[in-house]
Amino acid sequence: MAKLIKIAHNKCICPTCDGNGYLRIATGDTSKDFRENSKVHQCWDCESSGELTIEEPSLEDLKISSRLQ
DSSP, rough: OOOOOOOOEEEOOOOOTTSSSSSEOSSOSSSOTTTTTEEEEEETTTSSSSEEEEEOOOOHHHHHHHHOO
């Protein structure tokens, strides 16, 4: 029977949106009121989830990459 290799899946807070899932981007003069002169955009790095998934490579991936060197 073959061994099953488990890949660790970890999550971290998205540094772009600070875990909110959206960003407020300035569109004009923000010296008076930032909310009136800005638009809300969905985060493009985490796809509005607020978390990034970090996948560690499996042993097979590490063996293949070590052969390439």
